Amino acid sequence: AQSVTQLGSHVSVSEGALVLLRCNYSSSVPPYLFWYVQYPNQGLQLLLKYTSAATLVKGINGFEAEFKKSETSFHLTKPSAHMSDAAEYFCAGPNTGNQFYFGTGTSLTVIP
Amino acid sequence: GAVVSQHPSRVICKSGTSVKIECRSLDFQATTMFWYRQFPKQSLMLMATSNEGSKATYEQGVEKDKFLINHASLTLSTLTVTSAHPEDSSFYICSARDRVGETQYFGPGTRLLVL
Numbered sequence: 001a002q003s004v005t006q007l008g009s010h011v012s013v014s015e016g017a018l019v020l021l022r023c024n025y026s027s028s029v030p031p032y033l034f035w036y037v038q039y040p041n042q043g044l045q046l047l048l049k050y051t052s053a054a055t056l057v058k059g060i061n062g063f064e065a066e067f068k069k070s071e072t073s074f075h076l077t078k079p080s081a082h083m084s085d086a087a088e089y090f091c092a093g094p095n096t097g098n099q100f101y102f103g104t105g106t107s108l109t110v111i112p
Numbered sequence: 113g114a115v116v117s118q119h120p121s122r123v124i125c126k127s128g129t130s131v132k133i134e135c136r137s138l139d140f141q142a143t144t145m146f147w148y149r150q151f152p153k154q155s156l157m158l159m160a161t162s163n164e165g166s167k168a169t170y171e172q173g174v175e176k177d178k179f180l181i182n183h184a185s186l187t188l189s190t191l192t193v194t195s196a197h198p199e200d201s202s203f204y205i206c207s208a209r210d211r212v213g214e215t216q217y218f219g220p221g222t223r224l225l226v227l
Contacts, residue, residue, distance in 0.1 A: 032214050043118070043205050043218040044156075051214065090155065092216075098144055098209055100216055102155045 002026060004033070004074075004091045006103035014111045019063075019078040021106045023091030026072070030093045033074045034100075035065055038088040047089075050074060061085070086110045115139055116208050118219035125196055126227055132192045133222045135206030141186035142208035146216065147179070150203045162189045196226040 007022040025033065032051045036044040048059025055067045061084075065076045076089060091103040115138040125131050135145055143164050148156040160181050161169045168181035178200075180192040189208075193200050203223050207216040 034215070036218070041203075041221070041223065043116075043220040044207075046114075046215065046217065049215060094214075099146070099158060099161065105155050107153075 002028075002030060002093055002095055003101050004093050004103045006089075006091050006106050008106055009104065010107045010109065012109040012111060013081045015083055016080050019076070019081045019085065019108065021076040021089050021091075021108065023065075023074045023076065023103055024072050025074060025093055029069060032094060033065075033067065034092045035059065035063070035074075035076050036090045036092060037061075038090065038105075040087075044090060047076070081108075081110045083110050083112060114210060114215070114217045116206065116217045116219040118206055118222050120222060121220060122223045122225075124225045124227065127197055128195055130192055130194045131196055131224060132190055133204055133206075133224075135189045135191070135208070135219050137187045137208040137217070140208070140210055140217075142189075143186060143211065144209040145183060145189040146207045146209070147181060147189070147191050148205045148207070150205060150221075152203075156205060159191075193224065196224070198226045200224065201226045 003026045005024045034049050035047040038044050048057045050057050050067045058064045063078045089106045092100045095101045117136045119134045145162040147159045150156050159174045162181045162183040164183045170176045183189040205221045207218045
Protein backbone atom coordinates (compact mmCIF):
# COMPACT_ATOMS: atom_id res chain seq x y z
CA ALA A 1 0.00 0.00 0.00
CA GLN A 2 1.10 3.51 -0.68
CA SER A 3 2.15 5.64 2.25
CA VAL A 4 4.14 8.69 3.21
CA THR A 5 6.47 9.06 6.14
CA GLN A 6 7.19 12.33 7.84
CA LEU A 7 10.45 12.32 9.73
CA GLY A 8 10.37 14.39 12.86
CA SER A 9 7.10 14.95 14.66
CA HIS A 10 8.43 18.24 16.01
CA VAL A 11 10.71 20.76 14.34
CA SER A 12 11.89 24.00 15.93
CA VAL A 13 13.60 26.78 14.02
CA SER A 14 14.55 30.33 14.83
CA GLU A 15 12.72 33.15 13.15
CA GLY A 16 14.48 33.89 9.88
CA ALA A 17 16.08 30.46 9.66
CA LEU A 18 15.55 27.83 6.99
CA VAL A 19 12.54 25.56 7.41
CA LEU A 20 12.94 21.95 6.28
CA LEU A 21 10.15 19.45 6.82
CA ARG A 22 10.75 15.95 5.55
CA CYS A 23 8.43 13.63 3.68
CA ASN A 24 9.27 10.35 1.99
CA TYR A 25 6.90 8.27 -0.07
CA SER A 26 6.87 4.54 -0.43
CA SER A 27 6.18 2.13 -3.19
CA SER A 28 5.76 3.33 -6.75
CA VAL A 29 6.07 6.91 -7.90
CA PRO A 30 2.84 8.65 -6.98
CA PRO A 31 1.08 10.73 -9.63
CA TYR A 32 0.76 13.57 -7.16
CA LEU A 33 1.71 14.57 -3.66
CA PHE A 34 0.53 17.34 -1.39
CA TRP A 35 1.59 19.43 1.56
CA TYR A 36 -1.12 20.82 3.80
CA VAL A 37 -0.86 23.16 6.78
CA GLN A 38 -3.16 23.13 9.77
CA TYR A 39 -3.37 26.01 12.21
CA PRO A 40 -4.81 25.34 15.68
CA ASN A 41 -8.49 24.45 15.67
CA GLN A 42 -8.73 24.82 11.92
CA GLY A 43 -9.02 22.58 8.91
CA LEU A 44 -6.23 21.82 6.48
CA GLN A 45 -5.09 24.39 3.96
CA LEU A 46 -3.41 23.31 0.75
CA LEU A 47 0.17 24.61 0.60
CA LEU A 48 1.26 23.04 -2.65
CA LYS A 49 0.75 20.12 -4.98
CA TYR A 50 3.13 18.03 -7.07
CA THR A 51 1.67 16.69 -10.31
CA SER A 52 4.77 15.49 -12.21
CA ALA A 53 4.73 18.57 -14.44
CA ALA A 54 7.66 19.99 -12.51
CA THR A 55 9.84 18.56 -9.77
CA LEU A 56 10.16 21.87 -7.95
CA VAL A 57 6.80 23.09 -6.78
CA LYS A 58 6.16 26.53 -5.38
CA GLY A 59 3.30 27.04 -2.99
CA ILE A 60 1.73 29.71 -0.91
CA ASN A 61 3.38 31.68 1.90
CA GLY A 62 6.84 31.25 0.42
CA PHE A 63 6.95 27.47 0.74
CA GLU A 64 8.25 25.14 -1.91
CA ALA A 65 8.91 21.44 -2.23
CA GLU A 66 11.11 19.39 -4.48
CA PHE A 67 10.17 15.94 -5.73
CA LYS A 68 13.25 13.71 -5.85
CA LYS A 69 12.60 10.30 -7.33
CA SER A 70 16.10 9.05 -6.49
CA GLU A 71 15.47 9.76 -2.83
CA THR A 72 11.70 9.06 -2.84
CA SER A 73 11.34 12.38 -1.10
CA PHE A 74 9.14 15.44 -1.23
CA HIS A 75 10.57 17.73 1.42
CA LEU A 76 9.01 21.09 2.21
CA THR A 77 11.22 24.13 2.58
CA LYS A 78 11.04 27.84 3.23
CA PRO A 79 14.14 30.05 3.20
CA SER A 80 13.15 32.23 6.14
CA ALA A 81 10.74 31.24 8.87
CA HIS A 82 8.13 33.63 10.17
CA MET A 83 6.34 33.41 13.47
CA SER A 84 3.10 32.90 11.53
CA ASP A 85 4.48 29.66 10.07
CA ALA A 86 4.05 27.89 13.40
CA ALA A 87 1.52 25.15 12.68
CA GLU A 88 1.08 21.46 11.93
CA TYR A 89 2.17 20.31 8.50
CA PHE A 90 0.94 17.18 6.74
CA CYS A 91 2.30 15.42 3.70
CA ALA A 92 -0.32 13.46 1.75
CA GLY A 93 -0.64 11.31 -1.32
CA PRO A 94 -3.32 9.48 -3.26
CA ASN A 95 -4.60 6.10 -2.24
CA THR A 96 -7.10 3.75 -3.74
CA GLY A 97 -10.71 4.79 -3.92
CA ASN A 98 -9.88 8.46 -4.41
CA GLN A 99 -8.71 8.60 -0.82
CA PHE A 100 -5.63 10.22 0.62
CA TYR A 101 -3.09 8.77 2.94
CA PHE A 102 -1.58 11.27 5.34
CA GLY A 103 1.68 11.43 7.13
CA THR A 104 1.63 11.65 10.89
CA GLY A 105 2.27 15.36 10.77
CA THR A 106 5.12 17.64 11.80
CA SER A 107 4.59 20.38 14.33
CA LEU A 108 6.66 23.44 13.47
CA THR A 109 7.66 25.83 16.23
CA VAL A 110 9.26 29.15 15.35
CA ILE A 111 11.43 30.66 18.06
CA PRO A 112 11.60 34.46 18.15
CA GLY B 113 -11.77 29.28 -5.36
CA ALA B 114 -12.16 25.77 -3.91
CA VAL B 115 -13.70 26.79 -0.62
CA VAL B 116 -15.29 24.26 1.69
CA SER B 117 -17.38 25.33 4.65
CA GLN B 118 -18.55 23.44 7.69
CA HIS B 119 -21.33 24.24 10.07
CA PRO B 120 -21.36 24.46 12.98
CA SER B 121 -17.78 25.23 13.87
CA ARG B 122 -18.33 24.21 17.45
CA VAL B 123 -21.12 22.34 19.18
CA ILE B 124 -21.74 21.20 22.72
CA CYS B 125 -24.48 18.67 23.34
CA LYS B 126 -25.78 16.37 26.00
CA SER B 127 -25.10 12.67 25.93
CA GLY B 128 -27.78 10.80 24.00
CA THR B 129 -28.65 13.58 21.60
CA SER B 130 -27.89 13.67 17.88
CA VAL B 131 -25.76 16.26 16.16
CA LYS B 132 -25.71 17.13 12.48
CA ILE B 133 -22.66 18.64 10.81
CA GLU B 134 -22.89 20.14 7.35
CA CYS B 135 -20.12 20.27 4.77
CA ARG B 136 -20.53 22.45 1.70
CA SER B 137 -18.37 23.08 -1.32
CA LEU B 138 -19.05 26.74 -2.00
CA ASP B 139 -17.63 27.32 -5.45
CA PHE B 140 -17.27 23.92 -7.05
CA GLN B 141 -19.17 20.70 -7.40
CA ALA B 142 -17.92 17.75 -5.43
CA THR B 143 -18.99 14.29 -6.41
CA THR B 144 -16.98 12.91 -3.54
CA MET B 145 -16.61 14.22 -0.03
CA PHE B 146 -14.70 12.72 2.84
CA TRP B 147 -15.27 12.81 6.58
CA TYR B 148 -12.34 12.68 8.95
CA ARG B 149 -11.91 12.61 12.67
CA GLN B 150 -8.87 14.08 14.34
CA PHE B 151 -7.75 13.45 17.88
CA PRO B 152 -5.48 15.96 19.63
CA LYS B 153 -1.94 16.03 18.31
CA GLN B 154 -2.71 13.30 15.77
CA SER B 155 -3.19 12.99 12.05
CA LEU B 156 -6.53 12.70 10.33
CA MET B 157 -8.44 9.44 10.49
CA LEU B 158 -10.70 8.79 7.53
CA MET B 159 -14.17 7.81 8.67
CA ALA B 160 -16.06 7.53 5.42
CA THR B 161 -16.23 8.48 1.78
CA SER B 162 -19.42 10.16 0.70
CA ASN B 163 -20.51 9.95 -2.93
CA GLU B 164 -23.33 12.09 -4.27
CA GLY B 165 -26.48 10.09 -4.78
CA SER B 166 -25.21 6.85 -3.29
CA LYS B 167 -24.47 5.26 0.05
CA ALA B 168 -21.37 6.28 1.89
CA THR B 169 -18.44 3.91 2.19
CA TYR B 170 -17.29 3.53 5.77
CA GLU B 171 -13.82 2.65 6.95
CA GLN B 172 -13.28 -0.42 9.04
CA GLY B 173 -14.28 0.12 12.63
CA VAL B 174 -16.57 3.08 11.93
CA GLU B 175 -20.18 2.37 12.84
CA LYS B 176 -22.42 3.42 9.97
CA ASP B 177 -25.49 3.51 12.19
CA LYS B 178 -23.65 5.76 14.60
CA PHE B 179 -22.30 8.17 12.01
CA LEU B 180 -24.95 8.75 9.38
CA ILE B 181 -23.76 10.36 6.18
CA ASN B 182 -25.93 11.87 3.51
CA HIS B 183 -24.65 13.39 0.28
CA ALA B 184 -27.82 14.75 -1.20
CA SER B 185 -26.33 17.16 -3.70
CA LEU B 186 -23.07 17.95 -5.43
CA THR B 187 -22.34 20.66 -2.90
CA LEU B 188 -23.60 19.29 0.40
CA SER B 189 -22.77 16.34 2.60
CA THR B 190 -23.96 15.91 6.17
CA LEU B 191 -22.63 13.84 9.03
CA THR B 192 -25.02 13.05 11.85
CA VAL B 193 -23.60 11.70 15.06
CA THR B 194 -26.49 9.76 16.55
CA SER B 195 -26.96 9.21 20.27
CA ALA B 196 -23.72 11.00 20.97
CA HIS B 197 -21.57 9.94 23.90
CA PRO B 198 -18.59 11.66 25.51
CA GLU B 199 -16.18 9.41 23.61
CA ASP B 200 -17.53 10.91 20.37
CA SER B 201 -16.08 14.26 21.39
CA SER B 202 -13.54 15.14 18.76
CA PHE B 203 -12.63 17.41 15.88
CA TYR B 204 -14.47 16.42 12.71
CA ILE B 205 -13.19 17.64 9.35
CA CYS B 206 -14.71 17.20 5.94
CA SER B 207 -13.07 17.54 2.57
CA ALA B 208 -14.34 17.75 -0.96
CA ARG B 209 -12.62 16.38 -4.02
CA ASP B 210 -12.66 18.54 -7.11
CA ARG B 211 -13.87 17.13 -10.42
CA VAL B 212 -10.35 16.70 -11.72
CA GLY B 213 -9.98 14.35 -8.82
CA GLU B 214 -6.50 15.21 -7.71
CA THR B 215 -6.99 17.56 -4.82
CA GLN B 216 -8.98 17.50 -1.61
CA TYR B 217 -10.07 20.81 -0.16
CA PHE B 218 -10.80 20.81 3.53
CA GLY B 219 -13.41 22.47 5.64
CA PRO B 220 -12.46 24.40 8.78
CA GLY B 221 -13.57 21.58 11.05
CA THR B 222 -16.22 21.14 13.70
CA ARG B 223 -15.34 20.75 17.35
CA LEU B 224 -17.85 18.44 19.05
CA LEU B 225 -18.04 18.21 22.82
CA VAL B 226 -20.48 15.74 24.31
CA LEU B 227 -21.22 16.22 27.97
